Amino acid sequence: MISGIGADSRARLTKVLRSTRGTIAVSDAAEALNLPRPEAAKLLARWARQGWLSRVRRGLYVPVPLESTTTELPLEDAWVVADRLYAPCYVCGWSAAEYWDLTEQISRSLWISTTQRPRDRRPVLQGTSFELRTVPESYMFGLKAVWRGQTKVMVSNPARTVIDLMDNPSLAGGIRMSAGILENYLAREGSDLGELLGYAEQLGNGAVFKRLGFLLERLGFPSRVIQRCRDSMTLGNAKLDSSLPSDRLVTRWRLWVPTSWLRHEQP
Numbered sequence: 001m002i003s004g005i006g007a008d009s010r011a012r013l014t015k016v017l018r019s020t021r022g023t024i025a026v027s028d029a030a031e032a033l034n035l036p037r038p039e040a041a042k043l044l045a046r047w048a049r050q051g052w053l054s055r056v057r058r059g060l061y062v063p064v065p066l067e068s069t070t071t072e073l074p075l076e077d078a079w080v081v082a083d084r085l086y087a088p089c090y091v092c093g094w095s096a097a098e099y100w101d102l103t104e105q106i107s108r109s110l111w112i113s114t115t116q117r118p119r120d121r122r123p124v125l126q127g128t129s130f131e132l133r134t135v136p137e138s139y140m141f142g143l144k145a146v147w148r149g150q151t152k153v154m155v156s157n158p159a160r161t162v163i164d165l166m167d168n169p170s171l172a173g174g175i176r177m178s179a180g181i182l183e184n185y186l187a188r189e190g191s192d193l194g195e196l197l198g199y200a201e202q203l204g205n206g207a208v209f210k211r212l213g214f215l216l217e218r219l220g221f222p223s224r225v226i227q228r229c230r231d232s233m234t235l236g237n238a239k240l241d242s243s244l245p246s247d248r249l250v251t252r253w254r255l256w257v258p259t260s261w262l263r264h265e266q267p
Contacts, residue, residue, distance in 0.1 A: 013047060017063055021150040022080040024053065024061045056081055056125050078110045078128045080151045086132065089114035090143050090154035093131075093171025096161040099146075102181045102188075103172075111171055113139065113156075113164070133168070142199050158185055159192060163199040166208045166215075175241035179215050186219070193221075197228060206234025214240065214253045 012033055016024060019032040030040035044061055047053045053061040062076065075081050079091060090096075093111035097103045109122075109129040121132045142160030145152045156164055162185050165171055165178035172178045185191050200208045213229030230252070239246045239256045246256035 009047075012043070013052060022062065022077060022148070023056070023084040024063070025084070026059045054126065057085075057123075060084065075126050075128045077148050077151075078125075078130070079148050079153045079155075081125065081128075082110060082112050082130065083151060083153045086112055086114040086116050086118065088137070088140060089116070090140070090156055092133075092156050092161065092164050093168075094173065094177070096156045096164075097172060097181045099155055100158045100161060102158060102161065102184045103177070105177065107173075115140070131171075133171070139203070141202060158188075159195045160199050161185075162196060163203060163208060163212075166200065166211045167203060167205050169211070169241050170243060174243055175211070182212075182215055183219065193225065197225075201232060206232065206236075207238035209233050210238050210253050210255045211240060214250065214255050214257070217253075 016029050016032045020028050024044065026037055026041045026044060029035065029044055030037045033040065033043075035043070041059070044053060045055075048055050048061060052064055054064050055061050056075070060081075062081070065076075082089060082091070089112050091099065091111065092113040094103070094105075094107040095109075095111040098105075098107060109131045111131045111133075113133050113135045115135060115137055117134050118132055123130050123132070142157050142163070143154045144157045146155055147153075162182050165181060169175040169178040172181060185196075186193070196212075200212060209229045209232040213226055213233070216229065217226050233254060235254075237249060237254045237256055240258070240261060244258050246258050248259050248262055249256050250262075
């Protein structure tokens with residue numbers, strides 16, 4: 001419940017809000033008000049108790065809309081909070097596919113790739129679930145900056161979204177969903193197969209070409225495209241989807257696949 005606030009405190013809160021963009025950390029308040037961090041932390045905690053701020057996690061707050069009667073609110077923009085907590089990072093996988101209209105399936109979580117190593121890979125913040133994966137700095141390419149209010153957040157572009165799913169199908173809940181997103185990407189105007197293959201090469205994971213080549217062949221793509229994928233494969237066998245029982249080896253793709261995926265394939 002939001003309680004009253006004095007004129008001086010209101011002026012200080014306004015100054016903090018004007019100097020921040022969607023989220024408020026102790027360091028933000030300390031800088032805006034020229035206060036020591038312990039005093040700024042106490043001030044933010046008091047405003048949260050009074051209902052003017054909502055605590056996301058220790059040391060991080062978001063403003064509560066004036067029309068709200070409670071501080072128990074879902075995150076207004078989880079993308080902004082994720083950027084504040086996990087940068088350098090980008091929205092990836094299922095969430096990126098939703099953003100680019102590559103799927104009509106709605107994810108219950110926000111999928112984030114980050115160079116950080118968070119202890120909790122599946123945090124829930126104010127009712128919003130996050131799925132976090134740690135990636136090396138070399139993975140930070142093929143990204144698009146988008147504005148969320150006053151905050152710029154990175155999201156994988158459509159082609160990079162697809163390649164992430166070929167690298168790790170679990171980012172969209174498995175290979176069936178990932179294959180559907182690939183097909184939707186290839187069917188849309190402006191899709192770029194060259195960009196797709198270029199990102200796969202830049203990622204440097206040979207299993208990406210095994211999955212991508214296998215799926216492109218099923219879709220009837222030209223032999224020159226298929227051959228480029230075969231030329232970029234690494235030694236050793238991979239699984240089409242590590243979460244599925246895979247009892248058949250398609251030797252030309254060095255790929256273990258479930259029997260149900262073979263239909264017209266000969267191993």
